[in-house]
Amino acid sequence: MNEGMLFLVQTLFSLYIMAIVLRIWLQLARADFFNPLSQFIAKVTNPPLRPLEKVIPSRGRLNLAAVVLGIAVSVVAIYVRVLLVGANPDVLALLIIGVRYFISIVLQVVFWMLIIxxxxxxxxxxxxxxxxxxxxxxxxxxxxVRRFIPAIGGLDLSVLFVIIGIQFLRILVGM
Incomplete structure (x- = not known):
């Protein structure tokens, strides 16, 4: 029962953090806001994000409130996971692991977007x-990447090299 609950909690938190990451990325890239995917991400992330945006200002195109929300949800996810396992959480360790978890999910989202x-x-x-x-x-x-690695025989290898770089960063983050 505990493993099933752990899986369910981790999956739900990960999906929501992915939505927050996409929200940050969509704003950074100035992607089409009226696209159905953009609209879905905005509707899912707006309830907790709107109050935070009133307190935490953006820096250029970077929505700092969304970054804080993503890290906070990551810390809560790690906290819930630690509680389900039955361990005693340390606040500093939770914060560090939460930030690493958030970075890991950012890299995971980028990886899957490139694959798709x-x-x-x-x-x-x-x-x-x-x-x-x-x-x-x-x-x-x-x-x-295309500036340094041009298409070879009509094949664009830039995606492959970026994916290799992302996998390297995921190993460095260690999650």
């Missing part, structure tokens, strides 16, 4: 609104 974009590029012709947002989100990551 690569797979869609094999089959889709570009008319899908989801594909348009994926392009808006991932292109700022891929463009700098």
């Amino acid at each position: 974009r690569a797979i869609l590029s094999w089959f889709s012709r570009g008319g899908n609104p989801l594909e348009y947002v994926l392009h808006q989100l991932t292109e700022p990551l891929l463009r700098p």
Whole structure:
């Protein structure tokens, strides 16, 4: 029973943190706000985020309130996981592990967006609104890599190199 509850809690928290990460990323990339994915992310994250935005100002395109919310939800997720295991949580350790967990989820979201974009590029012709947002989100990551690694025989290897870099960072974060 405890393992099932642990899985359920971890999955629900991870999905919500992913939504917060997408909210931050959509704003950083200035992605189309009227896209159905953007609208869904905004509706899911607005209830806790609106009050925080009144207290914590944004820095340019970076929504600091969303970053604080993401880290806070990550800390709560780790806290609940520790309680379900039956351990005694240390506040400083919770904060450090929560930040690492948030960074890990950021890297995980970027990884999966790149994978989805690569797979869609094999089959889709570009008319899908989801594909348009994926392009808006991932292109700022891929463009700098393309300057150093041009397409070889018509194959764009920039996605592969960015994915390798993300996996390296995930190993460094250790989550």
